[in-house]
Amino acid sequence: xxxxxxxxxxxxxxxxxxxxxxxxxxxxxxxxxxxxxxxxxxxxxxxxxxxxxxxxxxxxxxxxxxxxxxxxxxxxxxxxxxxxxxxxxxxxxxxxxxx
Amino acid sequence: xxxxxxxxxxxxxxxxxxxxxxxxxxxxxxxxxxxxxxxxxxxxxxxxxxxxxxxxxxxxxxxxxxxxxxxxxxxxxxxxxxxxxxxxxxxxxxxxxxxxxxxxxxxxxxxxxxxxxxxxxxxxxxxxxxxxxxxxxxxxxxxxxxxxxxxxxxxxxxxxxxxxxxxxxxxxxxxxxxxxxxxxxxxxxxxxxxxxxxxxxxxxxxxxxxxxxxxxxxxxxxxxxxxxxxxxxxxxxxxxxxxxxxxxxxxxxxxxxxxxxxxxxxxxxxxxxxxxxxxxxxxxxxxxxxxxxxxxxxxxxxxxxxxxxxxxxxxxxxxxxxxxxxxxxxxxxxxxxxxxxxxxxxxxxxxxxxxxxxxxxxxxxxxxxxxxxxxxxxxxxxxxxxxxxxxxxxxxxxxxxxxxxxxxxxxxxxxxxxxxxxxxxxxxxxxxxxxxxxxxxxxxxxxxxxxxxxxxxxxxxxxxxxxxxxxxxxxxxxxxxxxxxxxxxxxxxxxxx
Numbered sequence: 001x002x003x004x005x006x007x008x009x010x011x012x013x014x015x016x017x018x019x020x021x022x023x024x025x026x027x028x029x030x031x032x033x034x035x036x037x038x039x040x041x042x043x044x045x046x047x048x049x050x051x052x053x054x055x056x057x058x059x060x061x062x063x064x065x066x067x068x069x070x071x072x073x074x075x076x077x078x079x080x081x082x083x084x085x086x087x088x089x090x091x092x093x094x095x096x097x098x099x
Numbered sequence: 100x101x102x103x104x105x106x107x108x109x110x111x112x113x114x115x116x117x118x119x120x121x122x123x124x125x126x127x128x129x130x131x132x133x134x135x136x137x138x139x140x141x142x143x144x145x146x147x148x149x150x151x152x153x154x155x156x157x158x159x160x161x162x163x164x165x166x167x168x169x170x171x172x173x174x175x176x177x178x179x180x181x182x183x184x185x186x187x188x189x190x191x192x193x194x195x196x197x198x199x200x201x202x203x204x205x206x207x208x209x210x211x212x213x214x215x216x217x218x219x220x221x222x223x224x225x226x227x228x229x230x231x232x233x234x235x236x237x238x239x240x241x242x243x244x245x246x247x248x249x250x251x252x253x254x255x256x257x258x259x260x261x262x263x264x265x266x267x268x269x270x271x272x273x274x275x276x277x278x279x280x281x282x283x284x285x286x287x288x289x290x291x292x293x294x295x296x297x298x299x300x301x302x303x304x305x306x307x308x309x310x311x312x313x314x315x316x317x318x319x320x321x322x323x324x325x326x327x328x329x330x331x332x333x334x335x336x337x338x339x340x341x342x343x344x345x346x347x348x349x350x351x352x353x354x355x356x357x358x359x360x361x362x363x364x365x366x367x368x369x370x371x372x373x374x375x376x377x378x379x380x381x382x383x384x385x386x387x388x389x390x391x392x393x394x395x396x397x398x399x400x401x402x403x404x405x406x407x408x409x410x411x412x413x414x415x416x417x418x419x420x421x422x423x424x425x426x427x428x429x430x431x432x433x434x435x436x437x438x439x440x441x442x443x444x445x446x447x448x449x450x451x452x453x454x455x456x457x458x459x460x461x462x463x464x465x466x467x468x469x470x471x472x473x474x475x476x477x478x479x480x481x482x483x484x485x486x487x488x489x490x491x492x493x494x495x496x497x498x499x500x501x502x503x504x505x506x507x508x509x510x511x512x513x514x515x516x517x518x519x520x521x522x523x524x525x526x527x528x529x530x531x532x533x534x535x536x537x538x539x540x541x542x543x544x545x546x547x548x549x550x551x552x553x554x555x556x557x558x559x560x561x562x563x564x565x566x567x568x569x570x571x572x573x574x575x576x577x578x579x580x581x582x583x584x585x586x587x588x589x590x591x592x593x594x595x596x
Contacts, residue, residue, distance in 0.1 A: 022394075022562065053515065053563075054393040054442070061487055062438045090442055090461035091483035 372399025502574025
């Protein structure tokens with residue numbers, strides 16, 4: 001799982017690539033959570049994300065809560081259909097801002 | 100004469116040092132006065148042995164040092180508490196440190212400094228040189244004792260505890276080292292490699308490094324495996340506790356003919372984060388729950404216990420399931436420092452009418468098999484997971500079950516079971532295997548599905564807990580007047596078949 005950063009003014013676009021599962025969730029957490037401290041808005045590009053397990057959902061939940069508490073906007077873009085189904089089923093599509 | 104006396108004293112000091120190390124590590128069995136008396140007697144005896152052996156020139160080092168080491172080992176067995184292997188290992192450790200530091204540190208400093216101080220006249224065993232040697236020994240021993248007490252003793256105690264005093268495995272390595280060192284010492288002495296010799300230093304440095312590495316490896320790996328064994332034993336107990344927490348007696352309610360229910364949980368690790376539950380809410384309502392904690396192992400298992408208890412506790416007769424989950428959700432959010440969440444599905448079946456009320460918190464779609472048909476997935480209203488965020492609202496749904504209908508629920512360990520080619524088992528395969536077994540009883544359906552998953556996964560490791568629950572509604576049975584089963588007609592009056 002890799003994260004590429006592209007600054008966009010005060011905000012950042014994060015390009016995620018690979019699987020976010022039990023194995024890769026800890027590094028995803030380490031890479032993503034600090035972003036909420038450094039930028040005023042976050043866009044997560046899911047185009048190259050192939051799979052998200054419940055461990056990955058947990059990281060996204062933590063990140064969303066952190067953004068909420070800091071008043072930062074966070075949104076997900078280019079989410080694949082298979083991952084969108086997971087978001088729908090777990091109700092995360094109502095909680096995350098997905099475009 | 101004086102040289103012999105002094106040299107014996109020098110040799111005796113090494114064993115005295117070993118005794119001190121053993122004394123500060125082991126737990127005493129007798130009062131200080133008794134210990135002092137025994138050690139003094141041993142010291143006198145030891146010194147006497149050393150003196151005599153040097154006097155008669157009888158393999159001085161071997162008898163002197165080896166003999167004294169044996170004495171230290173014997174006395175420490177008598178005077179201290181603990182297992183015999185523990186006491187022997189500590190005594191041998193003391194002897195080894197004593198002898199190695201003597202030859203390494205004392206020997207080398209002596210051979211480097213003594214000539215500079217003009218102490219060596221004819222040979223290294225002259226009086227001034229020996230006195231200097233003794234002085235160095237005392238300094239080195241005090242230093243090592245202080246360093247040992249400050250830094251190493253704790254580690255030694257932890258190691259002893261982790262193997263619970265059973266140090267038999269350490270003995271061979273220590274014995275070999277102690278004896279080996281004598282052999283090397285004997286060899287170097289008989290070949291004239293005394294402290295003044297140019298090969299002395301490199302030879303002993305190499306030997307010391309080998310010992311250090313060897314001991315580090317042995318202590319570390321024995322420690323690790325002891326810790327690992329203890330963990331494994333505790334996890335074993337935890338597995339048993341967890342298994343017995345989930346209702347596991349089947350058939351579950353043999354006296355109730357209105358339904359048949361079967362469930363199974365296979366944790367990926369020793370303890371899992373999935374759970375199922377079923378219980379009678381009251382005489383005519385059956386509740387069934389399936390849930391999945393995000394995560395595996397002990398943290399998920401602990402959170403699972405909380406979740407299961409809260410759900411069961413809050414599912415009371417007449418309670419709206421949406422409210423049940425709202426309350427449980429808020430309570431779980433309080434108890435959640437690790438940011439875990441739970442996907443859950445709960446259904447409450449009215450055994451008289453066949454109405455199944457249910458609530459879904461981010462869980463997978465259940466499969467429903469109508470009598471005579473095949474299992475099809477059913478899409479409940481989506482809801483957010485439990486313990487994700489406070490003040491979420493959950494809405495209960497409802498559907499009617501007819502006698503002969505079945506409900507199958509599962510966790511994502513089923514659909515996300517992965518084989519060696521990184522393919523997922525998926526909903527399609529699940530629908531197919533359920534379809535093939537649509538006529539079977541719940542207790543036959545679950546093993547069939549598990550078998551199919553196992554076949555698909557092959558030898559790839561199990562990544563997630565696999566949990567399934569299946570319930571068949573048989574309909575309400577009325578008590579018959581003369582033993583014949585009755586059925587209700589549309590007006591609600593019983594007619595005899």
